[in-house]
Amino acid sequence: MNVLFVYYVPSGGVETLNRQRCRVLREYGISGHCLYYQWGAGMQNATDFPVYVTRDDIALKHILDSGNYRAVVVTTDHASFERLRLLGYAGKLILEIQGYGPKEVARAQLTSAVPVVNAHASALLNPNTPHIAALFRELFPHIPQFHFNNCFDAGTFTYRLGAKPPNPIVAWMGRIEDNKNWREFLHIGHRLTDHYPDLQLWMFEDPNISIPGEREQFARLIAELGLGQRLTVRANVPHADMQHYLSAVGDSGGLLLSTSKVEGAPYGILEAMSCRCPVLTTDSDGVSTSVYHNATGKFYVLGDIAHAVAEARALMDDAILRENIRNAAQQHVQAGFNQHLYAHHFIHMLNSI
Template sequence: MNRANETTLGISGVVCSSAMLLLGFFTLWLDGSGWAITIAAFFGLIFGLTAVYSIKENKKTKLAGILFIAGAVFTGIISYGAGFLPAILYLLAGMISLERIRDRSSESSADNDLERSRDRSSESSVDNDLERSRDRSSESSVDNDLERSRDRSSESSVDNDLESSPKSNSDISLETSSKGKLSNDLKSSSDIKLKTKPKALVPIKTKHVNILFVFFVPSGGVETLNRQRSHAFKKKNINCHFLYYRKERELINDHHAPTFITNDDEVIKRILAKGKYEAIVITSDYLALARFRNLGYKGKLILEVQGYGAKDFARSELEKAVPYVTKYGNGLLNPKTPHIMQIFNELFLEIPKFSFNNSFDTKTFSYQPQSKILQPIVGWTGRIEYNKNWKEFLQIGHHLIHDYNPEIQLYMFEDPSFSTPKDREEFFQLIGRLNLIDNITVFANAPHQSMAEYFSIIGDSGGFLCSTSRVEGAPYSILEAISCRCPVLTTDSDGVRSSIIHNQTGKYYTIGNIPEALQQAKELIENQPLREHIISTAIIHLKSNFTPEQYSLHFSEMLISLGIEI
């Protein structure tokens, strides 16, 4: 409805009230009088602005009329008639606004016409969708072929399936799961498969957002984080897709979402075209910011840093990242890691920065009662490389076994694909020199779903998880152990501070200080009241600060602040 008359009168009243307010301030300054004019003009201005806003938004017409008339009364009476001009303008605007209420029947008719127009538009859209669905048969054929090719490698499957559908590159969509399956789940959520007549369909008003998460390999904490993200966003309107450049092992844990493994630019370009991603979150690989822009991607690019290892190396890498983030990036993300946050603030003054805890779902990964093992077990997770400080763990284990309790067992969970032959040779040599062969078990690439059982066994045995890392971003192994009632002894590796509070949710020891580590370890094993306090407090802390709901809320707020509608 055209509301130009009352809008013009209201704006004129606002202008006059503003001038009247200035006059009041001037007289106050001049001789101390003019309080009535100032107060009347102030209230008139407030009422006028509020009413004009309601009129401009084409809603709350009755409220706008009342506000205009109230503004007229305040401006005219309190000012003892000095504000007669804005009062008259407000009065006329209020009367016209209230007069509009009588014409609701015409507005209702117009609304009905608009609703019928929307229905016709929806039917037209559905007709177009039906027209496009005639070409889907070839894509369905590709799906069947992909389902039969379960054991092919992901990158090879991508290339073969791309060649098998020459009609349209944009129809290519591929997914790998832990079973090696490929499927075309990359279809846009706006595509509608029709099983009823077009008129029976109700238009979907909810907007779904596609986000692509990119990392080097499907392994370690980032892979765990991605699977947690996939779960966390199920109740949000966020569709997760995952891209890894390569895989170092055959086992790929199920992400329950489209997962791609390729480092081929042409394949990635087609994935981007099909996915229509509103944002891409790239973990660690800052060079990919330029790469994705060169592949034609125009959406939001967010560089995520879960950890770069040693602090000096992290600073060096992020200094190199500055020109890429500045030119191609739209935001920076990290899980509240203190040293990363500090570097972000120093190097990236103009780039939006976001920091919030990672997601952890205690409903899907939690304590599982197992047959109790009588001897205490000390666990360790990581890679056989410098930053994980595996030598110190073996030293701690050696002293616990040979100086404290010869029945203690050491469980080490590692991924051999991330260690060099030299490191592995040194690893096994040190095990022999420290006489640990009869007390140590090394688990290579243990399936993630089995880790809940192992952590539960370690906790029930009276042992603990020992983290010896030099620097960590936000280690998932500590959260997983806590969720399974397995207490944690750790170095202050920076990223653990969000999860470990000394003698409350876990224990710290000073890196390199073996006697202190032994003292804290013995206390965890022997002091049962403290042990139970740490276990129960840690679980409460985990459930209060790392929930999927909190993570999805923070992530949604980040997207909105970057201009993405959800």
Template structure:
């Protein structure tokens, strides 16, 4: 079968999600493609997946006519449904929700989606994220729209631990955008307090500057100065995705960890990547990571906003080598099972069978 996955730009988590799931479907004999409406930094990561970047109706119509997709999965952009139908696509059209940040925004977007989904859409797909499921059941109650929910795919064979020279001091890492929901302020406060115990600690922050909110970035620069973190801070911008496995491996071997401070998540993209590379994870408690992080088994978790609790959990990861290795090993095993390509392809094709009435 032929599938098309559609998103705004090839960047951030969606770039990785699409590449991993396309590999999953290719592995089982299907033909997946990606369409992005605008260019983005993730284009450097595209290798073996047919990928189109265009927002021109003529180009899109040619793509649809040429490949005659069995299903199109559109992430987030429900407002494009009339466009695809108007360009002649009559097949299965699936709206996918990978996450909308704060729950108030998720609620508003799902409410706004209703007329588009009811008129043009065949089904709704979302990762194993409880707050999205709750909102869908509330807002789409008594509507004849099927929902499907399963974990994203992750290829642990292509993105995994790489033995590299030791760094020598703990590295705390953060991956995200400079915007409120990613909660960079909390990360800086945690790092500042950990510095009192580990004065040689390094802080690495990975971002795409094209996605930053300018005011947030200005406030970030100010808070870094106020907390005296400039000497230990390194900002990595637009790192090619293939190189991130090396960074996660270095961070894991340094005695540090990935710190995920976001207020809400749809799916645990960077968390799963780190786990696959034996980089321990400390995360705020949000339901988007529950499929990946089992407290004290596959990672560490702290109540959102509780800096003291986060610092305590972080100290355990840095100072307790036995607990650290136990978590690193379990995390890798968990990702390889719960997010496997085989499991994703199986769930995806079960969804297709239901939608085709098989």
């Protein structure tokens, strides 16, 4: 059976998800292919399954006709349903929502999607994101809905022992745009330097999908806070290399700081947990299946810099708590986001529709 996964651009968590689920589904007789509308940095990551990059209708029709897909899973872009039908695709269409950013954007987008989704969707899918699940129930009560955690290959992407960094590191992953809340990261990092004079800040981003105006403000705030000498920004790091960076952050005595206002199901947090890098995060909704306060990570109140600093210090200074969280987080990723469990859920969804 062939399944096509469709998304705008190969970058960030969706590219990671598509790469990992195509590989595990193949073990269960499902051949996953990926279609992106434009090139993205994720194309540098090695794949051993078909990946297409095109917006052209003729090329897209050829992909659909030759692929003989039993189902097409479209992430976010519900508007493409009508286009796929006009190009002759008559199989099952599944709308997957991994996150829209702000909750008001999610509501607006899904409300506008109601006519198209009701006309064409055979199922709705999301990775246990509470506000998306609630919108599904409210707006699409008659369409089958499936909620299960994304898959994570914790055997391949895991802790890697290396040289211990000489100074503690606080890391951040995201895009330079408002919902990822980079400003709060810089302010928290700045305040932490009062307690850790040798603190280093690492930021991992994809500049191809950042907001130009935000990038100008980003540069100004770095200068204003005097962070230039301790801040390292890394762009488009190959996915396989991130496990080495995250392991180093954990071994440095530091942590991953996630400042997002709203998240769907962030892969960066799972990646850190798998690499024994402690996580401090906002309670950004979609993290509710991965982070449990003082068990697999820590929460701080969005916008409360003093609270974030206090929780970061507890995570960095309390050696017993820190080690307990590192152990529990790694085990939780291995069990709760097991890729074979994902495959069983996915196959059940296909069989159900």
